Amino acid sequence: MDGDFVQDVVVACAGDHTVRVFLNRSMAQPTATRPAQLAGLDVYPNPAADRLTVQRPTGTRGPLAATLRDALGRAVLRFAVPEAATTVPVGELPRGVYVLQVNGPAGTATQRVVLH
Numbered sequence: 001m002d003g004d005f006v007q008d009v010v011v012a013c014a015g016d017h018t019v020r021v022f023l024n025r026s027m028a029q030p031t032a033t034r035p036a037q038l039a040g041l042d043v044y045p046n047p048a049a050d051r052l053t054v055q056r057p058t059g060t061r062g063p064l065a066a067t068l069r070d071a072l073g074r075a076v077l078r079f080a081v082p083e084a085a086t087t088v089p090v091g092e093l094p095r096g097v098y099v100l101q102v103n104g105p106a107g108t109a110t111q112r113v114v115l116h
Contacts, residue, residue, distance in 0.1 A: 009021070
């Protein structure tokens with residue numbers, strides 16, 4: 001807004017029909033950044049019935065930790081991906097749509113998984 005190349009905030013207030021401008025006067029660095037993306041993760045079969053296989057990206061080093069979350073964001077299964085491909089049983093989980101999040105030193109990857 002004021003041309004200093006620092007993000008400012010403009011808020012429209014419906015209650016009193018005004019617009020307020022909040023100028024960012026801090027010189028601090030941003031406190032949050034987007035985590036690095038872990039590219040090349042392969043999850044199959046999708047949809048899955050009894051087992052789900054997670055294949056590490058080629059050339060990935062270090063530990064990978066995986067969390068399967070239900071539609072409410074609750075962690076329902078946690079496991080490590082120590083090998084090139086790790087297979088985990090999912091037959092006991094309720095059918096539905098889940099999100100698999102895999103974290104490692106190189107970044108994070110998320111993938112939608114359907115269990116049927």
